[in-house]
Amino acid sequence: MRASDKAYAALREDILEWRLAPGTVLGEVELSERLGVSRTPVREALGRLTAEGLTTAAGGRGVVVTAISLEDIDELFELRETLEVRAAALAAERGERGIFAELHSELLQAPALLEGSDPARHDYYALVAKLDDAIDAAISNSYLAQALRSLRVHLVRVRRLAADDAARLGAAAAEHAAIAEAIAGGNAKLAEAATILHLHRSLSHVKNSNVKASHTS
Incomplete structure (x- = not known):
């Protein structure tokens, strides 16, 4: 290197x-x-x-x-919804269903990872990254995939900014499982809806975590 x-x-x-x-x-x-x-x-x-x-x-x-403000988070999630909702729909239309069916099964087991130690949580994040990679490959659009990868760099920082709340992580795992299930079923509309729900709940959690942190600091 x-x-x-x-x-x-x-x-x-x-x-x-x-x-x-x-x-x-x-x-x-x-x-x-x-x-x-x-x-x-x-x-x-x-x-x-x-x-x-x-x-x-x-x-x-x-x-x-660089800093990350609540305004930055809003802007990132606006872009995230535009890109990820479209990507989920394309993956449902173009992806290999067996890959996402297997990911759905793995994500259903994710709560067990979240109950463990920090290394186990890293395994959960690796599983989410595996879903992201599968979607990137399935959409067959190199420009969209590159835009998603660039966006995720900043989303990792946002995730670290939010409280590492076990209940939220468990809910997020279920939401990711629903996205994988919709793609595995080839249902583009359901994949879009599942992605929108996940993004809405993620944004609410991040913003609420920051509001609480500002009140206690």
Whole structure:
């Protein structure tokens, strides 16, 4: 792996996992020492992160991790509904039903993962990512798939922003199972409806979590 790719992957993960919080200043000298690479790869990595919208130039302060506001969340979910609802419908029309039937079965077992330790929860998130990947492959539209992948980078940060509530995660697992079931049945309208319901409930949870956090901070 090239040094710039190594630096990019490490910094990207730290931002997505909130180890580098919004507003954190990313200095080239400090990062090069921490990551064990020269400043040039760090500079290239920061350029890629800025292109993704994860960092931004902040005048004399250099590069900082971008913030996520409630307004940003609303805008992300507006785009998310536009893209994901259409993708679910296309997957129902074009996808291999057996793949989604298997995913439906796996998602029905997801609550057991959510009752376990943090590694088990990572398995749940991996299962959701597997559904996303299956939808991306099924839609047979490289432009839409790329737009979805770019959007999900920011949605991972939003998910970390919300409280990791077991009840909500269990409900989300059931919602994902319903989406997979609708696609497996080839029912585009039902896939759209299941996706809209999931997005509505997800947005409500994220916003309510942030309102509660602001009242207790």
